[in-house]
Amino acid sequence: MLFDPVLSQWSDLLFEATLVVLLLALVFSTLEYAARRVARLGTGVLTTVGSGSDRPAEEPVDPPSTEQPGTRTRADRYGRIGIALTVLAVGTHIGSIVLRGLAAYRWPLGNMYEFTSAFCLMAVVVWLVLVRNYPGLRSAGAFVLTPIVLLMFLTGTVLYLQAAPVLPALQSYWIIVHVTTITTASGMLLVPGVSSVLFLLTRSDRFAGRLPSADLLDRLAYRVTVLAFPLYTFGIITGAIWAEAAWNRFWGWDPKETVAFVAWVLYAAYLHARATSGWRSTRAAWINVLGFATIVFNLFFINMVVAGLHSYAGF
Template sequence: MLVDPITAMWSDRLFQATLVVLLLAMVFTSLEYASRRIARSRRTSEAPVAVGASAAEAGGATEVAVVEPSPAGLTPDGGKPGRARVDRYGRIGVSLMILAVLLHLGSIVLRGLAAYRWPLGNMYEFVSALCMLAVAAWLVLVYRHPAIRPAGVFVLTPVVLLMFLAGTVLYLDAAPVVPALQSYWIIIHVTTITLASGMLLVSGVASLLFIVKRSEKPAVLATKLPSAETLDRLAYRVTVLAFPLYTFAIIAGAAWAEAAWGRFWGWDPKEVVSFVAWVLYAAYLHARATAGWRTARAAWINTAGFATIVFNLFFINMVVAGLHSYAGV
């Protein structure tokens, strides 16, 4: 028996459950983001204000500031401990994302068991694993930097879209892979490129949000985002971790190409676009470390790198014919 249909069915059911849970997580993260209060604070004048004097008596001008929900559950005005409504939305969203990752991991494992192979043999499986790793990477970042949690809706939006495309347009029944993919290199090369791509999705979203925050357009969206410095630092640190993985994946792909086709490099469209993306990310890291480029210009390079990866994933795989076309849709 080449495929276990019962295990394959449960893999599909877990994938569908994952999409439902991610949609719920997206709802709660959207509620958290939309519920962040815009408070008006008074800027005092240069002259000292007497104790007990009101803000109106001080004659200060008003300025708009975003009140961040306290990670510890404190109310924005520093009152007694308690979970504010906006904080509960965020916690529920994170909990749902954790559940989604567990369900998603079960779906991927069952997919491999059903087909008796490594579960990264076609675009459906690749996109599925990429989405799981992107959500997992975001959860790690939220754990380390709780202040970025309200921006989770912007990470979940492309993830949910990709999951929907994977479950509809890209879906393939569990089956053995073609002989060209029956190699231990699929574990090394495809797994590494999937991990790097999932992390770079988070980095690309962070750079896009950084550009929005810097330009303050649209103002309704930009006002409630984390600070530009936080988003820029987040994008840079994730790319620093993902770039070596992406580099190793390209090298492993070249080694696999030599073993399968007798050459390390053949100007295949997927190879060329992958190398272009590598150059863009190398340029971003260089620009980010160069004085005068630590602005939106570096962020645009990072965004272009992520756009190239998306172009490689969909246009090159689905439109352009090449040696990598056997992955199918």
């Protein structure tokens, strides 16, 4: 079989390193959240900033500290370590994907293992960009990294496939255009999905004041979805063009095509609801969560359980 075993091994090692580093980042992000929560509960401070403002939120307000001026709080130190580890994980993850492609002599998005790996990478990159521009979001890092770490674990165990050339049906330049676009859009949509879940949680007294403001979460979920939706639309269109070239029809209501279209309708409904009076907040957030749940359903259940024309990608 045509592949480079040495590069493939290094790719696998970098993937495993990425998973370990992301797990450590999750631990420190959780410690940051716990430290902020304990400090606020101990002093009665339950205020976060960023609500009602269109500017990037500052760090959540910490309670008065006995530390000397200029020193960082424990929560801030945990958070910065978590972000630094996440940046390191992006570097090792990119290396893993690049070496995977070089090992197999092809574009590294030919099966479920590679698709889900790139999906997680894009989600982490979007998260880091948002935290860079909206520092107040950092306290939600544990909630964003948890599904990513779980997906990475499943990718490296259940979905793992050895590097190898793809089947003839996938040997087309359309794999670069279509699959890359769908992967990018889907990974981007993970962050709005989590943001909408957190937005709904802020309605509960149990979480109120311990997460970024509801206004900030809702605003960012909308803005990232606005960017990802056209990419997702383009991915569906290029998939139809590729289907016509490969199967002599643009659309055949294959299970994966059908669920992808359902997800597209849900996101279109979310964007419409977000701009509609009376649906802007809670109802729109539920539609966004349902849209991302549909993408995850399409990624795992449809690919791994339901037989269809897209089953050749393997898992």
